Amino acid sequence: MGGIAMNAEAKLTRRETQVGKLLAWGACKKTVADRLYISVHTVENHVRNIFEKTECRSVNEFSAWYFCTHFGISMELSPLKNIVAVCLLIIYMSGDIMQSTDAFTRNRSRRSTNVTERLRSRNRRDELDLTFSDVL
Structure with missing residues (x-):
């Protein structure tokens, strides 16, 4: 090399x-x-x-x-073999990158779902507070 x-x-x-x-x-x-x-x-x-x-x-x-x-x-790579080797390595590594990206997307989706659920819960509490204060 x-x-x-x-x-x-x-x-x-x-x-x-x-x-x-x-x-x-x-x-x-x-x-x-x-x-x-x-x-x-x-x-x-x-x-x-x-x-x-x-x-x-x-x-x-x-x-x-x-x-x-x-x-x-x-x-002792010839230029053509070098290019083929790099292409194969990129293809192999892209699978690992895609798996990492999928895991990141799943985690991010879970976090946004949790945020949405907390906001809905907070809105329900606010509605209950408003209803209770109307009664008083």
């Missing part, structure tokens, strides 16, 4: 693979720690070991290594 030497044959432990997968998909170290029920310090140790084994120097390099090794993409 443009002069960057990465070890395509690197073998990660089960936990390193779990940490690496989350990092490659964009999770921060704190999120990885929370998701895997380990400390941030432990995540940092795993990342250090991952970088040493894969010969990557940054999370971005590791992400490229991860996707190339897990999706069978050559590390």
Whole structure:
């Protein structure tokens, strides 16, 4: 990949693979720690070991290594393969984005329904107060 030497044959432990997968998909170290029920310090140790084994120097390099090794993409991409790989990645990620958007819309809909219900309840109380004050 443009002069960057990465070890395509690197073998990660089960936990390193779990940490690496989350990092490659964009999770921060704190999120990885929370998701895997380990400390941030432990995540940092795993990342250090991952970088040493894969010969990557940054999370971005590791992400490229991860996707190339897990999706069978050559590390020496021709421009056409690069475009196809990016398109496939966008298609794959759009499913996750759509699921997140749907969840956000459902939550927002619930909140607006709750607000509407509270307003209706308040209006009923106001009507009752008016009726009661008419009696007095």
